[in-house]
Amino acid sequence: xxxxxxxxxFISSWGAFGTHWGIxxxxxxxxxxxxxxxxxxxxxxxxxxxxxSRGNTNxxxxxxxxxxxxERVILSGERKEFFIAEKDIWKVVRQIVKERKKRELxxxxxxxxxxxxxxxxxxxxxxxxFVDAVSSIKRLGKxxxxxxxxxxxxxxxxxxxxxxxxxx
Amino acid sequence: xxxxxxxxxFISSWGAFGTHWGIxxxxxxxxxxxxxxxxxxxxxxxxxxxxxSRGNTNxxxxxxxxxxxxERVILSGERKEFFIAEKDIWKVVRQIVKERKKRELxxxxxxxxxxxxxxxxxxxxxxxxFVDAVSSIKRLGKxxxxxxxxxxxxxxxxxxxxxxxxxx
DNA sequence: GTAAACTTTCAAAAAGTTTTGAAAATTCGG
DNA sequence: CCGAATTTTCAAAACTTTTTGAAAGTTTAC
Numbered sequence: 322x323x324x325x326x327x328x329x330x331f332i333s334s335w336g337a338f339g340t341h342w343g344i345x346x347x348x349x350x351x352x353x354x355x356x357x358x359x360x361x362x363x364x365x366x367x368x369x370x371x372x373x374s375r376g377n378t379n380x381x382x383x384x385x386x387x388x389x390x391x392e393r394v395i396l397s398g399e400r401k402e403f404f405i406a407e408k409d410i411w412k413v414v415r416q417i418v419k420e421r422k423k424r425e426l427x428x429x430x431x432x433x434x435x436x437x438x439x440x441x442x443x444x445x446x447x448x449x450x451f452v453d454a455v456s457s458i459k460r461l462g463k464x465x466x467x468x469x470x471x472x473x474x475x476x477x478x479x480x481x482x483x484x485x486x487x488x489x
Numbered sequence: 490x491x492x493x494x495x496x497x498x499f500i501s502s503w504g505a506f507g508t509h510w511g512i513x514x515x516x517x518x519x520x521x522x523x524x525x526x527x528x529x530x531x532x533x534x535x536x537x538x539x540x541x542s543r544g545n546t547n548x549x550x551x552x553x554x555x556x557x558x559x560e561r562v563i564l565s566g567e568r569k570e571f572f573i574a575e576k577d578i579w580k581v582v583r584q585i586v587k588e589r590k591k592r593e594l595x596x597x598x599x600x601x602x603x604x605x606x607x608x609x610x611x612x613x614x615x616x617x618x619f620v621d622a623v624s625s626i627k628r629l630g631k632x633x634x635x636x637x638x639x640x641x642x643x644x645x646x647x648x649x650x651x652x653x654x655x656x657x
Numbered sequence: 658g659t660a661a662a663c664t665t666t667c668a669a670a671a672a673g674t675t676t677t678g679a680a681a682a683t684t685c686g687g
Numbered sequence: 688c689c690g691a692a693t694t695t696t697c698a699a700a701a702c703t704t705t706t707t708g709a710a711a712g713t714t715t716a717c
Contacts, residue, residue: 324616327607331623334600341511341593345705359618364664374707379665400662400715410625425509432502439495448492450527455499457578464648480632513675532694542677547695568685568692 328357332371343421347373348381352390355406361394363401389416411477419473426466433459496525500539511589515541516549520558523574529562531569557584579645587641594634601627 322330332353339349350371355362362370368378382404385391390413394403407413436455441448472480490498500521507517518539523530530538536546550572553559558581562571575581604623609616640648 322603322607324607324609324619327604328619330600331604331619334597338593338597341589343509343511347705357619357622359614375664376666376708377706380706383665402664408622410622410629414629421509425506429502429506432498435490436495436499439490439492441492446527451492451496451499451525454525454576454578461578461582461645461648468648477629480629480636515675543694544678544696545676548676551695570694 348384351381361403361405388420415473418469422469430462516552519549529571529573531571556588583641586637590637598630
């Protein structure tokens with residue numbers, strides 16, 4: 322397979338993959354493109370390579386910057402802004418986990434705390450079922466929270482190395 | 490908070506949560522409703538409780554059954570089918586991980602294998618950047634694959650117990 | 658100061674996804 | 688088998704999300 326074709330395949334699959342993970346296609350594609358590109362790219366480069374509009378490109382680059390996955394760089398002697406992706410994929414994963422935890426898991430845990438305190442006799446079958454379900458989700462959620470925090474702090478060797486040896 | 494209100498809150502939040510994870514709102518809501526309900530429910534019960542159409546209910550119940558999260562039960566003396574959700578939340582998580590791994594991670598790893606074999610001189614900067622990116626994603630993906638396999642086989646105590654003690 | 662280069666915004670259009678509901682198919686008791 | 692009860696299907700409608708592109712805003716070199 323030729324490089325150009327391989328790049329295209331990668332970009333398009335990464336885009337499709339992203340949509341299953343709550344990241345929109347364009348955002349994932351821009352990220353993919355920058356990931357596999359040797360040099361920093363301008364907004365116009367990206368627009369042209371992916372055949373997308375200026376507005377779309379701009380919005381999604383900014384979103385990637387918000388997520389901490391892409392950086393703006395200024396090349397001396399150039400007027401335009403250039404962009405590069407974080408190439409350490411482990412950092413990328415940690416960054417995504419961190420953001421999603423903050424946006425999704427944390428609020429959910431807060432809600433579960435409130436719901437656990439439903440009024441009524443815990444011997445009532447309906448109340449018991451509800452409280453049991455909420456409690457067990459909360460327990461697992463809290464655990465996931467801790468595990469993810471650890472993962473966010475850890476380096477790649479933790480994940481690829483020790484964990485595996487321990488459980489082998 | 491009253492039980493009815495708490496249930497509604499739970500259902501609606503679970504629905505919103507689900508949409509961030511590639512599960513559609515209705516599917517997540519039906520699952521939530523069954524999770525916190527003491528007794529098996531019919532399709533009509535669900536339709537009425539969530540105010541959704543017959544077709545929508547039917548499709549999403551079937552999808553939940555496909556995912557292994559909901560079961561059809563026949564109550565003797567009743568003509569209608571009843572549905573219940575798996576209440577062991579750890580089993581639910583494992584089931585979801587298993588399905589998504591099969592649908593998403595496995596095909597991605599397969600693709601990465603192919604892309605790594607791009608033609609050309611590895612000393613070419615563009616080829617090197619591409620291959621490096623693909624290889625490191627593959628490495629992490631393979632590791633995630635193993636870890637998830639382990640998680641699928643393990644019981645809840647692995648997750649909530651030993652893992653944590655080891656890394657405390 | 659100003660004009661060219663460049664970036665950002667946002668309303669409207671397009672694309673994608675979910676929901677509806679009525680009709681078709683299936684199941685089951687008698 | 689029959690027919691009532693129940694489940695399933697699917698085309699069209701409603702809704703949601705993404706994309707476009709032109710206009711407005713900002714920056715910079717001179």
